[in-house]
Amino acid sequence: MQALKDRICSEGAVLNGGILKVDSFINHQVDPLLMDQCGQELARRFAAVRPTRVLTAEISGIAPALTTAFHLGVPVVYARKIKPITMPDTVYLTVAPSHTKGRLVDLIVSPEYLAPGERVLIIDDFLASGATILGLVRLAKTAGSTLVGIGALIEKSFEGGRQALESLGVQVESLVCITQLGEKIVFADDEQGETSAS
């Protein structure tokens, strides 16, 4: 998606450890108009698989998941990392390694809001190694929901997330795909022309 790509080019910063800092429009400060455009595009790409729930992980997933859910007209559930006192005693919990935190984090969803029969679309800000998304997939499957798709704003294809998700057999979409993150940010469509991930 060109608007997101332009923004990464103008404001994204590459930090040590292959981390792309997008704190000025996604991860700390959020541009709500851009986020709405992204949600609209993700909703368009997944409308055909008829999701009934969007599932994401707090914190950075909330904004893109909310706008996607808005344009699909369905609720969004965000997995919590700490069980709040409002949750029932028995919950779905899985652990996933966090790249940016360097440790395992809990992903917790209440059975109240993820039920058998739901058609779940997972949305997150990044598709990197796929570890967080695979954690969300485990939660959806434990709940007896059907996974219908996975979408991300930004894919870092060199971290192998897409391969890790391949065996799930669902549609995987990213709005922008980055193939190299060094002194220069290289996008997939710079290398090979427009692709489904661009």
Place this chain on the structure above:
Amino acid sequence: MQALKDRICSEGAVLNGGILKVDSFINHQVDPLLMDQCGQELARRFAAVRPTRVLTAEISGIAPALTTAFHLGVPVVYARKIKPITMPDTVYLTVAPSHTKGRLVDLIVSPEYLAPGERVLIIDDFLASGATILGLVRLAKTAGSTLVGIGALIEKSFEGGRQALESLGVQVESLVCITQLGEKIVFADDEQGETSAS
């Protein structure tokens, strides 16, 4: 706001310790259409004070702050509770007591996104004791920004937050005001007719 009040009446649950559980449409599962309506109404109420930034606290503040910022056409900044590796070494940090966590939490904002001269509107899900909101006020003032207003989805007037904010001299708005939380949820407009907080 009637739509929000109706939802609290049909789905809200009162837990021990004066906690209102709204996990099915605000705090764990989010109804994006309702959240958009709430954001539109908050934006309408604060348009005259011309905010240039919306400021909130992760996690539950993100959804209403994002939709308010969308309708105002300005960026939203959410204070983080743990400093991510993408933040600069020197940040604005304050501590605030968390009612639902029963301990102090950090609220951290990068100086990159909260600057002198900004006109800051603070938005959160709840206005209860006002402790979190006062923490956000301290961050805005430390940054040299001008506080122009404070808005919340749900006010629990019996916890005294509005009084705690009074000396700030800015417009304070809540979409729904609850005066008693016991076996029954009592709303301000049930007691005294339509008010500015209803």
